[in-house]
Amino acid sequence: MAEIAGLEAEGYVVLPGVLSAEQLAAAGRHADDLLGGVGWSDNDFDGRRTRRVYSLLSRAGxxxxxxxxxxxxxxxxxxxxQAYQFGMLFLSAVDPGQGSQAPHFDAGVYPLPREIEAETNVIWALDDFTVDNGATLIAPGxxxxxxxxxxxxxxxxxxxxxxxxALVYSGRLWHAAGHNRAETTRRALICEHVLPWLRPADNHILATGFDQLRSLSPELRRLAGVAPASDYLGFVGGQDPEQWLLSH
Ligand SMILES: O=C(O)CCC(=O)C(=O)O
Structure with missing residues (x-):
């Protein structure tokens, strides 16, 4: 598959226009509902002209x-x-006037050697990403x-x-949100996926809560971390966490 080879070689690949018009429109409406009343972030890295919503699993919609x-x-x-889990999941609305973010690589939160691919992430464009409105800046390779x-x-x-x-990229790829010089907001849904033996950036179990976790699809529950990471990792009292959750 050319995309896998591209991701390995360049550290990123763009899947152009993979959402249907209906999926995109529904995601855009949901984003606007979640962003309603949310103020700008209070630090330079998140962006003082950027609105963010975290812990999205209980509001996946x-x-x-x-x-x-x-x-x-x-x-x-x-x-x-096969056994990865979600890392951080967040919605980011980069408003007009927001300057470029500090370049970083997402897996920098883990004290691991650079050779280890600990994360593979995706930035979903909910609006067109253009040079003017702050398309994500990436350093290929x-x-x-x-x-x-x-x-x-x-x-x-x-x-x-x-x-x-969808911009799918390695957690080791240097990147940053770009400068929004346009007059409109640039929205993105950012989903991290991390190796099963790492602590994810978002604590999905606490943020989502047992009742909401039970109501999620089995796939989302697995990605939230309600699944053994291996034969000896991630059990509850020796029991499969999925079975435990559904029987309590
Ligand atoms: O919004 C973007 O383009 C990237 C944001 C980002 O990388 C981050 O906040 O960690």
């Missing part, structure tokens, strides 16, 4: 087809194996860079893509 999209999960499985190397400004290129596209 019209995002579910994005969170479980088969083409994305085929790529994530190719990179992480930077997932293979040594720990000490940082991107120069001229190494960051905008991931221009139409709304409904």
């Amino acid at each position: 019209a995002f579910e087809p994005l969170l479980t999209h088969p083409e994305v999960h085929r790529l994530v499985t190719a990179r992480l194996g 930077s997932h293979r860079w040594p720990a000490e190397r940082r991107p120069r400004p001229d190494e960051l290129v905008p991931a221009v893509m139409p709304a409904g596209s």
Whole structure:
């Protein structure tokens, strides 16, 4: 599959326009509902002209087809194996006037050697991503860079893509939200997927709660971490966590 080879070689791949018009419209409405009344973030990294909503599993709604999209999960499985889980899940609305974010790589939260692919993530474009409205800036090939190397400004290129596209990228890829010089907001749904033996950035079990977890689809529950990570990791009293949850 060319996308898997591209992801391995360049550290990212764009799946253009993979959402149907209905899925995109429903996701956009859901995003606006969630963003209603949310203020700008209070720190430079998240963005003082950016609105964010975290812990989305209990409010997955019209995002579910994005969170479980088969083409994305085929790529994530190719990179992480079968038993990965969600990391951070958040909605980001970059408003006009927001400057570029500090470049970073998502797996930088883990003290792991750079060679380990700990995360494979996706940025869903809920609006067209353009040079003007702050399309994500990426440094192609930077997932293979040594720990000490940082991107120069001229190494960051905008991931221009139409709304409904997915930017799938390595957790080791240097990137940043771009500068929004346009007059409209640029919305994205960002979903991280991490190896099963790592602590995910979002605590999905606490944030979602048992009742909501029971009401999720088995796939979302598995991705929330309600699944053994291996034969000896992730049990409740020696029992499969899914069986435990559904019997309590
Ligand atoms: O919004 C984007 O384009 C990327 C945001 C990001 O990488 C982050 O906040 O960690």
